[in-house]
Amino acid sequence: MQTEKVIDHIVQWLKDYASKANMNGFVLGISGGIDSAVVSALCARTGLRTLCVEIPIHQAPSQVTRAQSHILGLKKQFANVTNIQVNLTQVFEQFKSSVPHVEESPDLELSLANTRARLRMTTLYYFAGLHKYLVAGTGNKVEDFGVGFFTKYGDGGVDLSPIADLMKSEVYEIARKLNISEEIVGAAPTDGLFGDSRSDEDQIGASYNELEWAMKKAEEGKNEEDFTGREKEVFRIFKTRNRANKHKMEPIPVCEIPVHLK
Structure with a gap:
């Protein structure tokens, strides 16, 4: 893969799309994983406003630390990058207490995991509506078009998908070219939706x-x-x-x- 040319192509594509849509920039959730790190770096390179949102819900400390470190690095490099944290843990717990109680089961666990993703999507669109931003997706080709490893109307609810034509291995290539931290590159991929340490590989x-x-x-x-x-x-x-x-x-x-x- 011609990595530098692919990066330039995606950045120009993002700029062109935002211009044609008459939007001011991009908003996306930063998880501490490689996909969101790459997409945020690509959005930042457009020169358009890029809002990085941390949306923890019972998040593992290591994921939070990686996300914050990445955002700090982006802000030092790009003046167009801003950030905010919206902790939805209490909102999630309130939701759980508001719906009818059911016995613990794998179906309940999965339903609540997807609920987390949908609460995050709602948050991103809140900021998108406030600032005329596009919600940038972070799914890669294997997730989005191979095994469907995303939440419908959760992390799958986006306005555009910059890396959805790239295999995961190609995302890693781009990450290294963009100097994404080794802490993120070396971390086991996880959706972080279950409040434990299970990885994507564990689930799939x-x-x-x-x-x-x-x-x-x-x-x-x-x-x-x-x-x-x-x-x-x-x-x-x-x-x-x-x-x-x-x-x-x-x-x-x-x-x-x-x-x-x-």
Whole structure:
């Protein structure tokens, strides 16, 4: 990959989109992970206002520290970068106390995890509306179009997606070229939605390198029967999640009324 040219292309694309949309800049959530670090650095390079929002909900201290360190570095380098922290822990707890009580279960755990993501999305759009900013997405290609590893109307609720055509390995390439801190580059990817230390790999059952491999094989038309051992297992994980999460990746289905019924 021609990393520097890709960076320049994304930055120009962001500038052009904001200009055509008559918007003042960008807002995004900073998690302490590599994807949000890269996207915020790309937005900063446009010269347009870039608001970095920390939105902790029972967040691990290490994630908060990485996010704050990254934002501080951006602000030293770019005068157009500002930041704010909105701690939604109490809001989240109030929500939990407001809905009917149900017994603990994996479904409840996942539903509450997705609720966190949707509260964060609402917060980002609050600031976007105040300042005429675009909400910048931080999903990469494997997450957004491979396994659908994002929350519908949560971190999937954005105005534009600067890195959604990049594999996770390519995001790492860009991160190093942008001098993203090794603390962030070396951290295990996590969505931080469960209040514990589980990583993306823990949840999915495969690493991003494995998922990239499976995504490429699927695009080549390969089937599960073409593989054995770990490769077969990884390919099955990819295909299973891809099928289950198609509803996230495709347009909302519209019931079209036949002309003769109108």
